[in-house]
Every structure is written in C-alpha cells, then in structure tokens.
Amino acid sequence: MNFLIIPFLIFPFFQVPIPFWGFYGHVLLNRQAVFSLPPEMLHLYKQELRFVSEKAVNPDRRRYAVKGEAEKHYIDLDHYGDSALYKLPKYWAQAIEKFPEDSLRAHGIGPWSAYLTFYSLTKAFAAQDKTAILRLSADLGHYLGDLNVPLHTTKNYNGQLTGQAGIHGFWESRVPELLAKNYTFWVGKAAYVPDPQQALWESVAQAHSQVDSVLQIEKILSLQFPLDQKYSYEERNGQTVRVYSREFTIAYALALDGQVERQMKRSIKMIADFWYTAWVNAGQPDLSKLPNSLEAPQDSLRPNSKIRTRTHDN
Numbered sequence: 492m493n494f495l496i497i498p499f500l501i502f503p504f505f506q507v508p509i510p511f512w513g514f515y516g517h518v519l520l521n522r523q524a525v526f527s528l529p530p531e532m533l534h535l536y537k538q539e540l541r542f543v544s545e546k547a548v549n550p551d552r553r554r555y556a557v558k559g560e561a562e563k564h565y566i567d568l569d570h571y572g573d574s575a576l577y578k579l580p581k582y583w584a585q586a587i588e589k590f591p592e593d594s595l596r597a598h599g600i601g602p603w604s605a606y607l608t609f610y611s612l613t614k615a616f617a618a619q620d621k622t623a624i625l626r627l628s629a630d631l632g633h634y635l636g637d638l639n640v641p642l643h644t645t646k647n648y649n650g651q652l653t654g655q656a657g658i659h660g661f662w663e664s665r666v667p668e669l670l671a672k673n674y675t676f677w678v679g680k681a682a683y684v685p686d687p688q689q690a691l692w693e694s695v696a697q698a699h700s701q702v703d704s705v706l707q708i709e710k711i712l713s714l715q716f717p718l719d720q721k722y723s724y725e726e727r728n729g730q731t732v733r734v735y736s737r738e739f740t741i742a743y744a745l746a747l748d749g750q751v752e753r754q755m756k757r758s759i760k761m762i763a764d765f766w767y768t769a770w771v772n773a774g775q776p777d778l779s780k781l782p783n784s785l786e787a788p789q790d791s792l793r794p795n796s797k798i799r800t801r802t803h804d805n
C-alpha cells in the first residue's frame with residue numbers, strides 16, 4: 492500500500508493508512524526546524540537537510556513493521572477522564588508503577604516515548620555518532636509533530652465516535668496540503684528547554700484543549716455544506732477518490748482561525764528547541780568534526796501483517 496502517494500483518502504472502504512501530519516507535513520516541520528538552529532548545529536543539519544526532512548516519515552512507516560511503534564505517536568488523554576493530566580505521572584518509571592504497562596501502551600505513550608527519543612539523541616550527540624544524531628533527530632521531529640496534533644490526544648482520533656470519520660486526515664493533511672504554502676513558518680531561534688518532560692506534557696495539554704474546536708467546527712460547517720459541496724473528487728494514483736472540497740477546506744481553516752498553522756509553528760519551534768537542548772545537554776560537541784559519510788542503518792519498514800494498529804482512513 493502506498494501511503495506516500497495518497498495522503499488523504501477519505502473513502503471509508505479504501506482504509507489506506509497514512510502518516511500523521513501527512514507526508515508533506517512531517518517533512519515540512521523537520522525541514523523548517525533546521526533553520527532555527529544555531530550556527531554550530533546549522534552546518535551539519537543543512538548539509539543533511541534532505542535526510543533529516545525525508546526521514547521524518549520513517550516512524551509512521553515503522554508503525555506497520557515494528558511492534559511497539561504505533562503507540563509512540565499518540566496518547567488518549569480522555570481515556571483517563573477529565574483530570575488525565577493530573578493523574579498521569581510525568582515520568583515513565585512512575586507511570587508503569589501506577590498503571591499496567593499493557594494498558595498504558597494500549598492508550599498511547601507519546602509524551603513518555605518522545606522523551607526517550609530525546610534522551611537517546613542526547614546520548615548520540617555525546618558519542619558524536621553522526622548516523623544516530625541524524626536518524627534520532629528525524630524521529631524526534633516526527634514524534635513532537637504528532638503530539639501537537641489535537642486528534643493525537645483523544646480516543647476519538649478520527650472522529651469515529653462522533654460521525655466525523657475522516658477528520659484526522661482532513662485536519663492534518665488536507666488543510667496543510669492546500670494552505671500551508673501561504674503560512675509563514677519562521678519561529679525564531681531555538682531556545683534551551685530546561686524541563687523537556689514538562690514541555691512535552693504542556694504541549695499535549697495545549698493540543699488536547701483544542702480537540703473540541705477541531706470537531707465542533709467541522710460539525711457546524713457540515714450543516715452549511717450539502718454533501719456534494721463538502722466533498723469533491725480528485726485523481727490519486729490512477730484512481731478517482733473523494734476528498735474534502737477545496738471550498739470546505741478553506742472554510743474550515745478560516746473558522747479554526749489559523750489553528751493548523753499555529754500548531755505547525757508550535758511543532759517547528761519545539762523540534763528546533765529539543766534538538767538544540769539535546770546538543771547542549773551533551774556538552775555542545777563540535778559537529779563539524781564528525782565523519783562525512785552518512786551510512787544510516789536501514790529501518791525495518793516492511794509491513795508486518797501481524798501488527799495491529801489503528802486504521803485511519805485519512
């Protein structure tokens with residue numbers, strides 16, 4: 492199945508899984524984050540810009556190939572009730588004391604897992620391991636991007652509980668694909684993050700606070716658009732598929748008052764800040780002296796039919 496080519500199918504019967512934020516979104520976020528880095532880091536990341544941005548989608552490809560990957564991309568805060576953010580321990584070690592690990596994994600471990608990736612990146616910087624630095628930077632960018640998507644923080648992740656199936660890809664793929672070219676992505680220079688775990692949970696909380704508007708506004712707009720205006724048809728990969736119409740997409744983005752753009756910018760800022768913080772915590776190693784050749788190990792990306800993940804029809 493080629494999820495790289497068809498990022499926002501919404502025909503229920505196609506059930507083609509696609510990367511969160513879409514292929515386009517994740518590549519864009521990692522790419523933009525590079526330009527916020529200080530000169531000591533910028534040289535390496537610019538040199539490897541293609542790798543760091545294109546590999547941004549690898550974690551989503553691993554969801555279908557590697558057991559334990561899928562749950563790293565989200566957390567169902569509403570599973571834990573209204574005070575989830577108070578109930579859930581900030582640190583993984585405490586979380587698995589309080590809840591069975593199976594249960595935690597079943598409802599997503601995004602914030603804890605992103606911290607682990609950040610920690611691994613810090614170690615890669617300390618070891619001056621260029622291959623690991625680049626691979627983990629690309630991965631971390633992906634996970635941080637996901638955690639800034641409101642629908643990655645709810646069990647109603649695709650609107651399937653409210654009769655809005657397809658909204659996942661609509662918000663994070665269709666809107667950026669049509670409108671991101673008009674967005675301004677400069678987020679300023681990377682800043683040090685004194686408490687990365689706290690920052691991760693704050694981002695998730697901020698994203699989760701927007702779930703209601705993501706869903707409500709689509710519902711209200713749907714009342715104003717007859718079905719034949721809400722959807723249109725486009726050629727994708729040799730097939731005619733139903734997509735949210737351009738008019739409906741623009742109306743939605745307008746009604747959200749720039750929410751998608753704001754969340755993209757938050758993601759970019761966070762990615763740059765976390766890359767920078769990992770480098771600082773590793774003692775600011777000289778990145779200009781790393782070996783030139785990039786021989787990244789290949790991720791295992793072959794889909795494994797035994798791995799059950801959430802299916803998004805978006």
Ligand SMILES: [Zn+2]
Nearest residue numbers: 511551564637
């Ligand atoms: Zn993802």
